[in-house]
Amino acid sequence: MAFEHDSPLVQDADETNERRPGTPRRGTGFLDEPLTLRTTPSATVGPYLAIGLTWPDGADAVAPGTAGEIWLRGTVRDGNGDVVPDAMVETWQADPDGRFAHPDDPRGSATTPGFRGFGRSATPGGEFAVRTLKPGPVPDGEGGLQAPHVDVSVFARGLLDRVVTRIYFADEAGANATDPVLAALPEDRRATLVAQRTEDGYRLDINLQGDAETVFFAV
Amino acid sequence: MTGTTSRLVLPRYLQEQDGQRTPVAFDGYRSTGLRAPLRTPVDLPHRLTEITGPVLGEDRVTAGDADLTLRAGGEAQGQRIIVFGRVLDSGGRPVPGALLEIWQANAAGRYRHVVDNWPAPLDPHFDGLGRVVTDSLGRYEFTTVKPGAYPWGNHHNAWRPAHIHFSLFGQAFTQRLVTQMYFPDDPLFGQDPIFNAIPPAARHRAVAGFDLGRTQPDWALAFEWDIVLRGTEQTPFETDDDGDVA
Numbered sequence: 101m102a103f104e105h106d107s108p109l110v111q112d113a114d115e116t117n118e119r120r121p122g123t124p125r126r127g128t129g130f131l132d133e134p135l136t137l138r139t140t141p142s143a144t145v146g147p148y149l150a151i152g153l154t155w156p157d158g159a160d161a162v163a164p165g166t167a168g169e170i171w172l173r174g175t176v177r178d179g180n181g182d183v184v185p186d187a188m189v190e191t192w193q194a195d196p197d198g199r200f201a202h203p204d205d206p207r208g209s210a211t212t213p214g215f216r217g218f219g220r221s222a223t224p225g226g227e228f229a230v231r232t233l234k235p236g237p238v239p240d241g242e243g244g245l246q247a248p249h250v251d252v253s254v255f256a257r258g259l260l261d262r263v264v265t266r267i268y269f270a271d272e273a274g275a276n277a278t279d280p281v282l283a284a285l286p287e288d289r290r291a292t293l294v295a296q297r298t299e300d301g302y303r304l305d306i307n308l309q310g311d312a313e314t315v316f317f318a319v
Numbered sequence: 320m321t322g323t324t325s326r327l328v329l330p331r332y333l334q335e336q337d338g339q340r341t342p343v344a345f346d347g348y349r350s351t352g353l354r355a356p357l358r359t360p361v362d363l364p365h366r367l368t369e370i371t372g373p374v375l376g377e378d379r380v381t382a383g384d385a386d387l388t389l390r391a392g393g394e395a396q397g398q399r400i401i402v403f404g405r406v407l408d409s410g411g412r413p414v415p416g417a418l419l420e421i422w423q424a425n426a427a428g429r430y431r432h433v434v435d436n437w438p439a440p441l442d443p444h445f446d447g448l449g450r451v452v453t454d455s456l457g458r459y460e461f462t463t464v465k466p467g468a469y470p471w472g473n474h475h476n477a478w479r480p481a482h483i484h485f486s487l488f489g490q491a492f493t494q495r496l497v498t499q500m501y502f503p504d505d506p507l508f509g510q511d512p513i514f515n516a517i518p519p520a521a522r523h524r525a526v527a528g529f530d531l532g533r534t535q536p537d538w539a540l541a542f543e544w545d546i547v548l549r550g551t552e553q554t555p556f557e558t559d560d561d562g563d564v565a
Contacts, residue, residue: 137409137547141341141521143499143513144348145484148430151447152422152484155379179353186434192372192492202371204491206327218373241327241366251368251492258350260341260516262495264363285361308354316356317363318334319493 142262145255147186150222159221161191161232163214168196168233170301172219172267175226176254179309183226187256189306191219191230191267193249198236207239234269234302240280247275247282254306263316267304268294289315329370330551332493333409339521347512349473365493372492375418376452384450387423387463395445397426397464399539402500402527405457406487408550413457420486421449421461428467428481437470462539468507480507480514487546494548501526502542 145153162169172191176184194200194217199210201217210217212233219230237245250267268276276282282290292314295302306314344355363369388395406414424430424447427439431446451459466481482499489495501514503526508514517525524547533541 137407137411137550138339138521138524139335139409139547139549140496140498140524140545141339141517142496143341143484143517143525144350145486145497146499147434148422148424148432149484151430151432152420152449153486179357182353184354190495192368194368200367200371202374204330204371205367206329216373218375238367239327241329243326246366246368249368253492253495255497256354258348258352258354259343260345260348260351260355260513261343262497263343263356263360266363281363309357313356313358316358316360318360319332319363319365319369 142260144257144260145188147257149186149188149255153188153220154222155220159219159229159231161193161216161219161230162212164231166212166214166233169231170234171298172228172230172232172250172295172302172304173298174228174295174304174306176223176228176256176306177226177308177310178258181310183223184256184308185223185226187223187226187228187254189221189223189228189230190253190255191221191232192251192253193217193232194235194238196233196236198238198248237275244278244280245275247272247279249279249281252306254308259308263308264319265306265314265316266293267302269302270294270296285315327367329365329367330491331365332370332491332549332551335409335549338518341517341521345512345516347474348516369492372490372494373488374490375488376416379418379420380450380452384448385461387445387447387449387461390444390446393444395425395464396442397445397467399462400465401460401462401533401535401539401541402483402544403458403460403533403541404527404544404546406453406459406489406546406548407457408489408494408548410550412550413453413455414489414548415453415455415457417453417457417459417490418488419449419451419453419459421451421463421483423447423463423483424466424469424481426464426467428469428479430469435469439467439469465502465540468505473512477510478507480505480511485546487548489548496546496548498546499525500544503527503529 195210195212201210221228235248253262295304344351425442425445429439527542527544
């Protein structure tokens, strides 16, 4: 007997997928595997991203004037070593207590006043800049700690999907030495993720290609 | 509660299969040559930083942002359209309160941007910027004009099919999506490397559907486009070492 349904989800499902929502199952009456809708494919942000993605307060992962504010800066370069002047860099991080401004942080959302934890910067002349606070160590979920770090997305014309990397801090050598993400990398590539101290914060360049290609992550 | 609760069971965001998502690089799209990383990306297990993300919503939207046809005191030129749909995760759950940022060319195919200087007219009443937030059922809707196609320098006589750029955050760093929505049956699809970079099995998911039922008589055509972000394998909770839910 034909199975009939009127779930709107079914219309969007991949018809070749036997596990599509609404598929009848024998036995328990429960779906014992996850529902699956195929995700929307990404596309490049293109050269005109400034029209849609410019925020006056984009650079402010923390409110200006907050005690302890620092600037994270760096230059984005392509495979020729030329600067990439039309990229967008986004950052996401914990506050100095290691907490995120997000309801899914199981320890409770960050309470640092004025802390958003998210920064968005264009790259005029190739350079991004985000005003923030230095993050604290973050639990690794297995009883240990991750070194202070910032998750980074880079979008640009010529990238059909974002590329993801992290920023660590050179003056956290002890924490960096035991960080599970850094430890999983070949030793000679770890330095591409470690920002150096500057007068007003830290600097880490992002090399999309080349001998010093930044470590990028699949998330 | 004991110290053992420091073991966190966190949601794990499902990754789309390779043949179903856009690769970072594509041979026919020239700009990827010097920009797309050449090394294989390193797997990053999902921990707290990845399963959280910026919470952005109505605070980023101002009145009128959902209607791109009324700007600078006048009405934009072009075919008026309504674009609507739902934002869901791959488990079929609506994503409520999600910020969508959109941008597009005007009806003549010209962007209001300093590096777009091909000889098509700018429209004083169209800036090409829209923002909306999904409702409690994950629905969104905005009013705009249908963007024109435009030439670009990728190859001889290259034209971009009409498209609208979309940017979404979802609720976690892993769900971040920047993409482009296309219109049905565009004759320019075949020669466009950005469209064709999408694996064949996934291309239809980048194309809106025409919906006669949602057109507004004597006013506007309507196109429907659902957006699906990555969903989670399980919901978050804490366990102690015996595996009991704390």
